Amino acid sequence: MDEDVPRKRGPYARSAERRRAIVDAALEVFAAKGYLAGSLQDIADRIGVSQTSLLHYFPRKRDLLLAVLDQRDAVDKPPAGLSFPDDVLAQADLNARHHGLPELYTVLCGESVTEGHPAREHFARRFASLRDQYADELRGLAEEGRLRPGIEPSIAATGLIAIRDGLQTQWLLDPDVDVTAGLRAYLALILVDAPESEASVTPR
Amino acid sequence: MDEDVPRKRGPYARSAERRRAIVDAALEVFAAKGYLAGSLQDIADRIGVSQTSLLHYFPRKRDLLLAVLDQRDAVDKPPAGLSFPDDVLAQADLNARHHGLPELYTVLCGESVTEGHPAREHFARRFASLRDQYADELRGLAEEGRLRPGIEPSIAATGLIAIRDGLQTQWLLDPDVDVTAGLRAYLALILVDAPESEASVTPR
Missing domain, CATH: 1.10.10.60 (Homeodomain-like)
Structure with a gap:
């Protein structure tokens, strides 16, 4: 043959x-x-x-x-080996480029809070798992002295996820809203050495 | 008669x-x-x-x-005369107590990003107007020296709205998520004299 x-x-x-x-x-x-x-x-x-x-x-x-x-959940992931803050920024960048995915996430996540919605459990578990994972990452940074004094890793982890989602919703309704700038600003509030330039993340 | x-x-x-x-x-x-x-x-x-x-x-x-x-939009407002940070916290507290309203907001706002949704314009205008209003408030606080150095009022305003919405969504899916604690933590990051205790806002 x-x-x-x-x-x-x-x-x-x-x-x-x-x-x-x-x-x-x-x-x-x-x-x-x-x-x-x-x-x-x-x-x-x-x-x-x-x-x-x-x-x-x-x-x-x-x-x-x-x-x-x-x-x-299986779409492109940022390259391995990025620091946690760079990974968060790179992921946000990747999401924004998948036409339809940010809309999908926003509408399904919003719907998921309604009575008996079949995605409720998915989103509840996803948020709980992300909060744990991000809090671990931030505790790791705290041990290296890279978290600003007074920052509680679990509260900052919850906040980071919340601000990312909220920024994405505002951006979907107004493309002038800059998700990456908002995330960078938040990271700068909680980290001693937050990433400053775009060079370290996936180029646009 | x-x-x-x-x-x-x-x-x-x-x-x-x-x-x-x-x-x-x-x-x-x-x-x-x-x-x-x-x-x-x-x-x-x-x-x-x-x-x-x-x-x-x-x-x-x-x-x-x-x-x-x-x-x-016409439901209870916090009492007049609160400082901006206290007003933000009191509003979040009031929202959480109106059964159904946080769900309504989350599901309609999520849906509003879909094609031709009749609430799209409402939410786009609402976010734009809130961003302007919050940025003005933060600029006022900056003039009084109450904003931390390096904070950009318009980015912090966008972030404050984003984190509030994102925290509310997480809370609707898991009542253990503490919206007020998350908002307080964010305000503490951007303000020199953020409200510390619950005493200043509407009591639970």
Whole structure:
């Protein structure tokens, strides 16, 4: 068999591809309308499949939501080896460049506080885990003497996550709001040696 | 005519009362499901009127949304005469006590970033106006020497609004998150003489 002739892809590859196309379409629909108002029909229409076909892959709409959230969490990460403050800034930069992802995050996170929302648990766990992780990072910086005196790592960790989310929402409503400048300013308030220039993070 | 006998209320009073009941019901429905997924039928059902009757008062669903947002803006304000930092803390305290209002704010603000959302303009204008107002307040404090050196009033104003919103979202998903403690910590970072105790704000 000639190795240069592409082999026909088997049913597994086709199935994985279809699954991926459905999740991509769902991400766009949920980012544009939210989960509650974005319908399975909207998603099926976007890729020209039937609702029945879609339900074969995702029996319940909430399964699709969880797949979308997993995909969102799996997008580009900043390069390894950055310091914690640089990593936070680089992550914010990357997020801003994924058209649709900041919208998706903002609308789903907002919706998640409503009664019985299927993403509530996801966001509650995500925030709790981020708070722990950031507080650990800040405690590490405190041990190196890089946290300003009087800063409580767990309160500053919660604040850092809060200010990032709040800045992103304001930016989505007004592109003149500078998320990176806001984050830098916050880091400068809590750190002795906060990153000053853009050189250390992913270039625009 | 005996002044103690209550007069029959005229059609205007009944109409205003009905209107108010509709807005209250809409607020509850939008807080529980968001605007996009909360239906006029849900709202009509909640107060036992027909959709036709509801549409008599609010011809379009978006008119009802704007009435809900106006009502939200008109709720209790902190007492006059508080300093800016105390006012910010007192407002956060008051918000937290209005069951449903923080949820309403979070879900509608999140939804407002979606395509063509009727509350987009409301939130964009609200944020722009708050940023201006807070920056003015911080410039005033700077002139009195109460802002820490190196703090840029407009960036700190944007950050204060962002951290408040972000903390509120985290608190809605986990009641152990302390919005007031987070706001106090932020104010302590930017002000020379931030409020220390709870005594100065509305008591719990």
